[in-house]
Amino acid sequence: MKILLISDEESKYMWDFFVPENFKDIDIIISCGDLKAEYLSFLVTMIKAPLFYIRGNHDNNYxxxxPEGCECIDGKIINYNGIRIMGLGGSMKYRETTLVYTEKEMRKRINKLKFGLFFNRGVDIIVSHAAPKGINDENDLCHEGFKCFLELIQKYSPKYFCHGHIHLNYGNKKRIANYKNTMVINAFDHYIFEY
Structure with a gap:
């Protein structure tokens, strides 16, 4: 299954210069947040694959x-063609606004999904906006990752942890990191991988 990840910045490659042939084999699109609703609606129309999304810290307008024709998986676990996908939007709380959480609040959101994790016997892909603490994150509070994401990875060992929020043009950032048995992927702009 070929998965297209998108996050944080509308890709000119897909938004301004879309070529249908380049995306004919995409099976699923996953948005890791902070993208225009119109962009998501455009992609789900043009690519003819389901689009699942979580909200980033700037997605209050959703x-x-x-986004039309797309499915929000924020705070849910879904099963798509046998792949268990969990969504956790938002970022670390850096000011009083919506879609930002303290470490304690994010841990509480995860705890609400424990029955679903048990029922589904874990999860294959975790989709978040923020990164796990110490992996692809930054030192400032706004871009700091969550420790509870590390614990989630340690306990359920998903194949992939996909996040946004950390723009690769911020500097010396990596697209892919490995933690335990999980590949952590920064979805900034877009990234295609084979599940």
Whole structure:
């Protein structure tokens, strides 16, 4: 199964210069947040694959203008063709606004999904906006990762942990890191991988 990850910045390759042939074999699109609703609606229309998304810390407008034809998996676990996917949007709380969480609040969100994790016997892909603490994150509070994400990886050993929020043009950042048996992928702009 070929998966297209997108996050944080609308890709000119897909938004301005879209060539259908380049995406004919995409089976699923996953958004890791902070993208225009219109962009997601455009991609799900043009690529003809389901698009699942979580909200980033700048996606407040989704409440009144959600991406059309797309499915929000924020705070849920879904099963798509046998692949268990868990969504956890938002970032570390750096100011008083929505879609930002303290470490304690994010841990509480994860705890609400424990029955689903048990029922589904774990998870294959975790989709978040923020990175795990110490992996692909930054030192400033806004871009700091969550420790509870590390614990989630340690306990359930998903194949992939996909996140956004950390722009690769911030500097010396990596697209892919490995933690235990999990590949951690920064979805900035876009990235295609084979599940």
């Amino acid at each position: 409440k009144n203008n959600p």
